[in-house]
Amino acid sequence: SPPGAHTHTPSSALGSWVFTPTSCLFPPPGRAVDGNWNEWSSWSACSASCSQGRQQRTRECNGPSYGGAECQGHWVETRDCFLQQCPVDGRWQAWASWGSCSVTCGAGSQRRERVCSGPFFGGAACQGPHDEYRQCGTQRCPEPHEICDEDNFGAVIWKETPAGEVAAVRCPRNATGLILRRCELDEEGIAYWEAPTYIRCVSIDYRNIQMMTREHLAKAQRGLPGEGVSEVIQTLVEISQDGTSYSGDLLSTIDVLRNMTEIFRRAYYSPTPGDVQNFVQILSNLLAEENREKWEEAQLAGPNAKELFRLVEDFVDVIGFRMKDLRDAYQVTDNLVLSIHKLPASGATDISFPMKGWRATGDWAKVPEDRVTVSKSVFSTGLAEADEASVFVVGTVLYRNLGSFLALQRNTTVLNSKVISVTVKPPPRSLRTPLEIEFAHMYNGTTNQTCILWDETDV
Ligand SMILES: *[C@@H]1O[C@H](CO)[C@@H](O)[C@H](O)[C@H]1NC(C)=O
Ligand SMILES: *[C@@H]1O[C@H](CO)[C@@H](O)[C@H](O)[C@H]1NC(C)=O
Ligand SMILES: *[C@@H]1O[C@H](CO)[C@@H](O)[C@H](O)[C@H]1NC(C)=O
Ligand SMILES: *[C@@H]1O[C@H](CO)[C@@H](O)[C@H](O)[C@H]1NC(C)=O
16 A cells, blocks of 8 residues: 555454554655665585685665665675685606616616605596616626636735726725725736725825815915915925835825925915925935835826926926025935026026035935036027016926836836936027036946937927
8 A cells, every 4th residue: 555545444243443553654755764784695605616716695785765875885795715625636756867777787677766746635646657677787797707806915805806997995094095906807808906006095194294285275375375384394304204105195295295386386475495405305205215116106197207397397486486585506315406596597607517516415416427507598599688687497406216216107228317307497499509418327238328308398
């Protein structure tokens, strides 16, 4: 019924009228009513069955009537939902590298593996094998006669070793490093042990010097002063005086001396006369007759003759140009005689060796006929006017035992003799009249006398 109407309903039996005050149920006509929200619906199902999804709920606006205000706020609301993690299938990672072969020769196998990452949350497992094998070791196995048997030699057990390989055991207690022993095949193809070599064994005393030198070299390379260098050289004189135990000691000392010249060259430090004397004394100690066998062994790994000469050459160079107030240095030891002269190109004189009138020259070097003359023309030939102020350094060394020590390097018959080296720095441009060397004849009817000139100027 229209708003405001009165409804009259006949009331059956009584025949009377019931008046229903409908006016109470309706607002007065024309009164504005604002909209108001009904209850929210329940949340809808999540949009994703796994991982992140969305769900929503809605509500309806009741009204408005007679120009009342709209409902305020949203009719729909959404939110994230998450029912469960999605399943992730397993995936193989890359194969790892092949493992080592099960044998060193003949047919063997090696294996590699891969790892499955996953599965997670009920995903499928990785398909296929997680490891595989392949054949390896195609090298032929040595026959029994091509293998050096286990051997007890020099109080050491040398384990069975195939020909062509090197067995190694630790050096004796007072040394560091490894003794090496090679198994070789003879001409008939039978394996045999070579003698062990001690080129990789360094006595503790020598090892300590090596470590100290390394520290000083590192400092010198940063341009720091050379404090303590003299003490290291002094210590090495004392140690080398007592001889060497292993050929590795010789090699380590050569290494130390080589780096010492580098320290002299780089450090903010002028070598002292004491340093020069000690350096030469160390060389002399190394060349002592007692070290002959160790030298022969050391030659197998270097230093060869050239390296030793180069060491001395560098030393002459560095002393000549880095030592303060140097004019002449002269050293005579048991096993070598060394002289260093520094002279200006203008006003140079001939240089003779050994120096005349030198009292302490050892008997072995005192053969009056032995003489080296470096003519002053060496220093002037080819020099331009601008080089007038140049300074030359000349070093001459007479070695005592070197010839026989170097036997492995050179023809024995030739080097069974005296060895002399002459160094001129900077190298002269012309060697037309370089030097004269006179040696007393050693010819006694057993061998032919020979003189070889070992010219290193091209290097
Ligand atoms: C090291 O030990 C060996 C063998 O026992 C010995 O001959 C050598 O003199 C020792 N060397 C030093 C420096 O002690
Ligand atoms: C000498 O110098 C070389 C090159 O820098 C280095 O490898 C070696 O360890 C050094 N040895 C010593 C004893 O200083
Ligand atoms: C060694 O030197 C001599 C003389 O120069 C020469 O006759 C001989 O063939 C050389 N021997 C070798 C193995 O080089
Ligand atoms: C002279 O020859 C003998 C061998 O007959 C040898 O032992 C000796 O060392 C040689 N002397 C010199 C100075 O070469």
